[in-house]
Amino acid sequence: MSREILVALAGNPNVGKSTLFNALTGATAHVANWPGVTVELREGRTSHHGVEMRIVDLPGTYSIGGVTEEAERVAREFLISERPDVVVVLADATALERTMYLPLMVMEITPRVVVAVNMMDVAARRAIHVDLQGISAALGVPVVGISALRGEGIGALLDRVLAVAEGREGRKHPLRIDYDGLEPYISRIEKLLVKSGWKESIPARWAALRLLEGDPKVAEAAGRYSEEVKSEAERVRSEAGIDLRIPPDQVAVESRYRYIDRLLRGRVRRTRLLGSGLSEALDRVALHPLGGPIFSLGVMLGTFFLAFVANMGFPLNLILYLGGMPDLAEAVEELSLTGLLGGFFEWLGAEASAALSNSGAPGWLVSLVCDGVISGVGAVLSFLPLVLTVYLLLGALQDTGILARSAVSLHKFLRKFGLSGRSVFPAVVGFGCNVPAVMATRALDDDRERMIMAMTSPIIPCQARLVVMLALAGGVTRDPGGQALVMLAMYSLSVVLWLAVSALISRFMFRVRSAPELVMEIPPYHRPSLKVIWWYARTNTEHFLTKAGTLILGFTVALWFLLHFGPSGFVPQAALESDPSSVEGTFAAALGKALAPLGSLVGLPDWRMMLAFEAGFLAKEAVISILVTTTGAPDPAGALRALGMTPLQSLALTVAMMTYTPCVATLAAIKQELRYVKYVWRVVAYEIAMAILLAAAVYWGGVALGLS
């Protein structure tokens, strides 16, 4: 017989929750929509002793009591609305005093809990001994020691999960914590609720506590039973605050920690004090007021240097050109992953075209497959290695704990711009791709900071824009040194814009008076684990593929249609290639021409430039292929020459390309994170305005200075 049980996985950030999730679910993991919490969560399956388990990975949170914190709301509402058969809550054996807080909170909602104490191996190495049985006996639920990274104790954990699901082990009722001074108020509200016929899936005592803590959702639920109960509860709450002179939610936090102190007394023993020499020495540098920021920036620059070289040879090829070794530079370019994949798709397109033509397929179909689908898929796939390498390196930075130090050391600087040190994470990810950067803003505590970062992180130049920039820089100057300078200037400009716009939004849109403060945990330095880094990279890359991939593919086909069809019907690729002027008969040209007056504003009057901007809205890297196909030039630099672009115009074009609206995939991510379309429009509007202003400033400024 087979049945399925629903298991939710909860835990603090940094306790190895993702590692356990991956160890449990392996290749079955995927992202699924949970309408009850209006958010996507990762889930996967496993089976144990013939029982199928569906495992859902809740967001990493320190608590589930927060009212404004998105992640906490999601975790809490999942537990309440989906009612999982078992909740596995992770704690960290090396920091039980802190990480038992979340298990307690979960146990107050549901008795069907298994506590998994992770990092037992690390604890053993640090001579920390944990009496798991004693804790289990005191809590009344199974407590299992595991090492998610080494896969130790997973079988035992699943045994306990089954036992709790079948009711053989565990508590019958939710955990009851003694809330000292709050108790009389809790029981008063609880009685009111019971009298009003409370039949929700959450325990009345917990609901009473939540009402005291000021949870608007529970108040709403209480209001459905009787408005009187709701207002009475509100009265009791303010009464408690006045009597105790302390807001009830703070009393509750203290009581829980006091419970933990009693629970762990005599059950956790540290025989040797912490303080490994190396991590202290590292922290002396990483947390130094001056050395810290330099260290962080150095590590990040080094990371991107590595990623870019592996993927497209840049900037190593430029360095080799400058060093007078052009042959070697070309070899580096061709052997880079992007170069290899580009060559492959060119070959595939030609083969498919020949095969289809021979079998008598109509011309437009051959073109759709070869110029639309294959080149579209190629566009996505040639980015895959780039994205993957960046995530591998970012994963390493995060797993070792280095990124957390960067957040701390850059916090003071970022505060000046209305951001906190935590914004370092999404910003750094943004250099790889803006889509995951926007998604990474979810981890920010401060609601306003989260919105600011979701709206401004797209300014950070992603790798697709790097490709465009590289090509356009060739039109500004032929000198490789000059090109490198242009690139450096563009990156600096983008970072300055990101900070400036963040500060402006913070000050004028949200009218924030004091910048967000920082409270964050600094995980201990880890030796990087390849397994964890790989999981991190794989998950994020898959996300990129599904989100960006489908969009880019779909829009490439749409673009193909615009480029190959016109009022007079199909325009074959061969005609476009042999006679670039034939593009004028397409819908794309009509659209470009309509926008041409806008281009004249910034010194870019040619309608083909506007067409490139349209294409870049779908996917930035498409800009290059548009410029090349519509001019019939062999390479981007040639295309710019064919368009009659002066170096000054090329520079204005580069600036505009860097700063105008983010691609559709990024906008979709912003919509998903911020929920309202109005924010998407604002992003599009301010970025286009910014691009026009800057490009116009560059062009007309240059003209005024007598440049061309």
Place this chain on the structure above:
Amino acid sequence: MRWRRGRAGGPPPPPGSGNLIPLTAVPPGGAGVVRWIGGGRGQIRRIMEMGLTPGSPVTVVANSAGPVVVSSRGVTLAIGRGLASKIMVEVTG
């Protein structure tokens, strides 16, 4: 008395009471016990949920221009200076 461990919220302790100093004034390597946490309600709650409650022993790891880094309950926390200045500790070593 229930609050002898310390307080969260409410007015700050009067100057000169005990040997209370703000967390920002504790030098690196210094240790103490948290006696008062001030600030907005949300902020107080956040700090407390990260494990820093009145009565928690703390050791300062780094304290210079940026956030104050402290170690407490087996974890290391970075706390922005604005918040840290509203945390009063009784110095013990």
